[in-house]
Amino acid sequence: MGRADAQRSRQREARREQGRGGRIRRLFTWRKLLGALFVFCLLAMGGFYAVYLLVPVPSANAEAELQSNVYRYSDGSILARTGKINRSIVGLDKIPDPVEKAFVAAENKTFYEDSGVDFKGTARGVVNTITGKGKQGGSTITQQYVKNYYLDQSQTVTRKLKELVISLKVDQRKSKEEILAGYLNTSYYGRGAYGIQAAAQAYYGVDAGKLTVEQGAYLAALLQAPSQYDWTSASPSGRKLVTQRWNYVLDNMVEERWLDPAERAGMDFPEPQSPRPAPGMEGQTGYLVAAANQELIRQGVAEEDITAGGWTITLHVDKKRQKELVEAVDKQLESRLDREDDEVDAAVQAGATSVDPKTGHVVALYGGVGATEHWTSNATRRDYQPASTFKPLVFAAALENRSRTQDGRRIGVNTVYDGTSRRPVRGGATYFAPQNEDDRSYGPVTVQRAMNKSINSVFAQMIVDVGPAEVKKTALALGMRDVDGFVESPAMSLGTMNASTWDMAGVYATLDNHGKRVTPSIVKSAEHRDRTAQLADPIGPQVVSRRTADTVTSVLTGVVRNGSGQAAGTPAYQAAGKTGTSENNKSAWFAGYTPELTTVVALFGEDAQKGTQTTLTGTAGMGRANGGGFPARIWADYTLDALGGGSDARFDLDVTEIGDGGPQPSASPSESTTPSAPPSDEPDEPTTGPSSSAPVRTPSTPAPPSSPTPPTQSPSSSPSSSPDPGGSGDPGTDPGTDVGLTDDKASRP
Structure with a gap:
């Protein structure tokens, strides 16, 4: 009986399951599913048709009739209006x-x-x-x-x-x-x-x-x-x-x-022409507007949004200083050029960027002769080498890393190096023996004098002592861009990478600002009818110690007082700076600053017809157009006016060594290319102050072989006699091919 009852129970349960399945199948037959789908489609079509009837074809939208953008100087006066429908x-x-x-x-x-x-x-x-x-x-x-x-x-x-x-x-x-x-x-x-x-x-x-x-x-x-x-x-x-x-x-x-x-x-890709400005962008206006637009794009504003118009963009540019910068270029350079009949003069391009080091604001910018004549901005272009304006960064890296010479001496203002031309660097991974300007040998020189005279052999050795990777790291922290050509090698000491005056103004403003990072900013505000652009703070964190930055500043004051940058000096203000002249004299730089203003001026040789770089040698009928010449004079003319005729402000320096281009070792190139005293033990810290009575330190490496023998210098050219006039001490990476530029007045009728 138990087995039969169980079987009957299973049969009853099976019948119940079959009943439930039948009901589900009767409820969801394919006919009903198809019908439901049909109804859904009808409803969707009906809904879409209703939308179709309700949505009209509107009139043209606001963006089909674009508005203009208004650009203003820092004082609110109008610089330009752009953006009318092109x-x-x-x-x-x-x-x-x-x-x-x-x-x-x-x-x-x-x-x-x-x-x-x-x-x-x-x-x-x-x-x-x-x-x-x-x-x-x-x-x-x-x-x-x-x-x-x-x-x-x-x-x-x-x-x-x-x-x-x-x-x-x-x-x-x-x-x-x-x-x-x-x-x-x-x-x-x-x-x-x-x-x-x-x-x-x-x-x-x-x-x-x-x-x-x-x-x-x-x-x-x-x-x-x-x-x-x-x-x-x-x-x-x-x-x-x-x-x-x-x-x-x-x-x-x-x-x-x-x-x-x-x-x-048979078709080839048709490369388009370079961008050309819209009407109304004559003179410096086009460069300023382009720089503002580029900054807004970097800050996250879409190019299409800017072009669509409706923006009021206020710049940090000071209208008065902007005018003074243009006038300085016109007076010190353009008035001396014969662009019509002289091939060299026609190829000269000038660029400059001026920054307030305390705020990072770009207060003036010079992009070229005019945006409608030369659209590429010489202030922001990055296709030329900054040359010896990079040398202070090598020294900054040495200080920041507490680096030592090959024989274990701490590198500082008064550390002595061998300034012999073509001296192979010691301790490097590759052979490198740079030539000084005019193949001039200096023998034992302090870092201060090496900076004053921009001695290639000293800084090539220093970059090996510090380590090229560490130098590059410091340079990037200070504000340089990691561009093509920025290769970690001893040659980097000669500034063989590419940079713009905008970039170098940021670097030198960071030194001026005691090591706090300065990223140049030209846009004060950008407001649209429905939004405001969010702009980053131009002042960043401490990237090198204050003592490092201030020590470099103290050394660069010597360059202006007693070195290649003397053309930039005047009792009317205190200044620090560095000259630079690139290989074959294709570019010439002066990067300088006062406690209140940082400005970088550069000349570039550009063959517009061929689209190639060319030499500046022979500019205005002169010899070598190096950084201590036209760039330094433009810088001085502008800075004096920009500071209202001068300034009593002085650098507030926190240093243990004060560099000012004072007394140097007694040995001169004409006497010896090796130290006059044998190596001696030195303390960790170098002696301080230019007037130190400590014995002359030995170069960080032994002297090179006697052949070839450095040329004997005449008394008038000995570094112990008198400083070079107007920037004649600024070398390039191929100085032997050019004639040094002496004082402008002495060289011109």
């Missing part, structure tokens, strides 16, 4: 048919057949927006035109749905030709150019009707990322990406039979 509407009849096809091939190959909407791409875009993945998702040319002309650039579900509905209506009401023309004329191409006519002028200097297929393909490729794909400013990866997209456009044209394969095979 657009000229052109019809398709003015645009070559292959160029039109290039844009269709780039963005929407089915444009001529579709209904104006890519439902799949729009759905993907909506999902990406909801899930926070940003701007992913495809759009047709019609949709992009609707977004540009009727809507805005926001990434919301509501905006995307509106775009979908309006695109369908626009496709019904307008011809494909009208839509394509609207798209080409409203798209943003970078460089402030809206529309294909402005873009053709901005990138190739021609009207849209004269664009080639190759040029049209580049402009079509550019639309995906105008800033990133601008060839003249793109990174290597940006150039690679835009080249790939350019090829993609042309290959699509071949696929659609809009371009002959044989013609395609």
